[in-house]
Amino acid sequence: MHVRLVDTVARDSFHEMFNAALLSMCLTAFERVEYVCHPSQQACIRRVLERHAPATDLKRVRFRPTAVVRREGPVGWVCRYALGALVNLWQLLTLPRGEQLIYTTNNPLGLWALNLLCRLRPRRVVVVCHGELELLAQCHPWWRASGWFGALLRRTFARTTLAPGLKCCVLGRSILRNLTPYVAPKNRAAFFSIDHPYFFSEAPAAPAPHAQLRVGTVGQLTPAKGLHRIVELAREIPVPLVVVGRTYGFDGHAACRNVRFVAGADNGFIPRERYDSEAAALDYLVFAYDPDGYRLTASGALFDALNLCRPVITLRNDYFDDVLRLRAGYVVDTVNDMAALVRRLAAAWPENPDYSLFCENLLRLRAEFAVETVASRFREALRTLYPESKKAER
Numbered sequence: 001m002h003v004r005l006v007d008t009v010a011r012d013s014f015h016e017m018f019n020a021a022l023l024s025m026c027l028t029a030f031e032r033v034e035y036v037c038h039p040s041q042q043a044c045i046r047r048v049l050e051r052h053a054p055a056t057d058l059k060r061v062r063f064r065p066t067a068v069v070r071r072e073g074p075v076g077w078v079c080r081y082a083l084g085a086l087v088n089l090w091q092l093l094t095l096p097r098g099e100q101l102i103y104t105t106n107n108p109l110g111l112w113a114l115n116l117l118c119r120l121r122p123r124r125v126v127v128v129c130h131g132e133l134e135l136l137a138q139c140h141p142w143w144r145a146s147g148w149f150g151a152l153l154r155r156t157f158a159r160t161t162l163a164p165g166l167k168c169c170v171l172g173r174s175i176l177r178n179l180t181p182y183v184a185p186k187n188r189a190a191f192f193s194i195d196h197p198y199f200f201s202e203a204p205a206a207p208a209p210h211a212q213l214r215v216g217t218v219g220q221l222t223p224a225k226g227l228h229r230i231v232e233l234a235r236e237i238p239v240p241l242v243v244v245g246r247t248y249g250f251d252g253h254a255a256c257r258n259v260r261f262v263a264g265a266d267n268g269f270i271p272r273e274r275y276d277s278e279a280a281a282l283d284y285l286v287f288a289y290d291p292d293g294y295r296l297t298a299s300g301a302l303f304d305a306l307n308l309c310r311p312v313i314t315l316r317n318d319y320f321d322d323v324l325r326l327r328a329g330y331v332v333d334t335v336n337d338m339a340a341l342v343r344r345l346a347a348a349w350p351e352n353p354d355y356s357l358f359c360e361n362l363l364r365l366r367a368e369f370a371v372e373t374v375a376s377r378f379r380e381a382l383r384t385l386y387p388e389s390k391k392a393e394r
Contacts, residue, residue: 003030003100006091007037008084008107011068013044015130017300019104020048021197022128024056025375029382030100033061036091037104038068052199053371074145078109081149085110095123100382102126106168108135108149112156118163124386128169133296136182157183162190167385171196171298174322178295192381196298196323197374200366203309204280206359213349215313215342216242216282219301223249226288226315229335233288234258236339239346241286244278246270279308283355284345287314288335294319306366311358313338323369326361327354 003026007019019037023045026033035042042063049056066087069080084107092114095101106129107114118125135150142151156162157179168191170176176193183191207214221227221243227250234241234256246263247253253265262278263270270278279285285305294317302323305312312329314320315338324331332338345352367373 001030001099002032002034003102004034004036004091004095005102005104006066006088007035007041007104008066008068008087009080009105010041011038011070012040014041015105016041016044016048017199018197020045020052021199021371021374022102022104023061024049024053024371025197025378026102027057027060028375029379031060034064035061036064036066036087039065041068048199052201078145078148081107081109085113088114089117092117092121092123092125097123100124100126100386102128104128105130106132108132108153112152112160115156115160115163115166118166122163122165125163125166126169126382126385127166128171130171131297133170133175133179136179137296154182157187159184160187162187165386166190167192169194169381172319172322174318175296175298178318192385194378194381195369195374196300196303197371198303198307198369199371200307200369203363203366207281207283209350211349213239213342213346214242214281214283215239215286216244216279217286217301218279218282218304218308219245221245221247221250224290224293225301226290229288229315230286231256231259233286233335233339233342236336237342237346239342242278242282244270244275244282279304279310282308282310284313284329285310286338287312287320288338289315289317289320291315291317291333293317299323303369306362306369309359309362309366311355311362313341323365325368326364328358328361328365 005023005026010019023033023035067083069076069083071079088103088107088110092101101123106127132149135146136153138150140147140150170179170191170193173193176191179191217230221230227247230241235258240258240260242260242262244262246267253261299319302320314331316331316333330341332341
């Protein structure tokens with residue numbers, strides 16, 4: 001059996017790691033893969049697979065190009081989703097009976113039409129959902145694009161009967177659980193979850209012995225990702241806090257005397273070699289995301305922590321609780337609790353009897369979320385949803 005992957009949203013490196021992992025998983029479940037995406041995304045996926053999974057048999061993949069609107073911003077996303085919805089419908093119309101169709105991204109603007117066509121032309125269709133699910137819980141004005149998208153998602157999930165062959169995949173058990181209030185009981189069987197797959201590199205060595213505790217963040221830091229909480233935390237701890245990544249929505253770098261911004265006050269590009277070395281030098285990675293956030297979306301930065309094999313200090317939220325299913329650091333309730341913990345760790349450094357246990361559990365979690373492990377569960381989910389798909393396995 002063949003599968004057709006369709007991505008009408010991503011350009012360049014957008015979602016490249018997840019899309020490459022999904023392609024790799026599909027190659028374990030299907031004889032051949034047809035991948036419809038923008039040429040720039042194809043190039044990025046090839047580079048990711050060459051770097052992380054060189055044994056991937058790309059000879060069994062047929063890439064086909066499609067147009068994706070370049071423009072960003074609200075107008076750009078409306079145009080991107082509008083064009084993408086038309087391409088998505090065409091891909092469903094042209095799909096041979098008996099083949100599997102997987103959309104790598106949920107298109108809020110076109111989901112209702114896709115569901116209607118699925119009812120008129122029954123096919124096996126999986127839609128992978130990402131951060132757009134957060135729109136279900138947000139109340140944006142009707143005149144904003146995000147308001148339209150959220151209203152369309154709520155209507156499709158809660159008021160429309162989903163076609164029997166249409167299934168929605170979410171990337172985490174906690175996300176599936178938190179979706180319940182937004183999905184009509186008649187539609188809940190159409191939703192299933194898998195863990196977020198990740199290509200892990202070799203676990204880096206522990207930092208060389210040093211006299212002072214090192215804590216910091218990795219990846220982009222924005223107000224939505226707790227930037228101001230990080231600044232608040234830095235004022236209350238006795239050690240410098242290192243921000244390994246660029247910041248957005250913030251111009252107070254000079255006033256943060258206890259924060260070292262690796263990107264500098266000008267928020268410049270960080271070369272990969274320096275990014276890796278700065279991140280690997282940290283003892284703990286700090287996450288101060290909104291405790292009420294990440295209920296309906298996954299966090300890539302948390303998987304960066306697993307990749308680095310560094311224990312975390314994080315505020316409690318549903319998604320982090322789900323991923324950190326083994327003790328891999330400290331989970332606290334408030335920034336004040338976080339500051340008190342860092343002060344205690346800094347005072348006792350380098351003594352910490354739990355640190356080696358955290359590192360051992362991080363290695364176990366890496367195996368849990370590795371592409372190979374998630375691929376096995378993905379195949380099992382497809383067998384359950386579509387019993388005839390058992391014939392598709394090689």
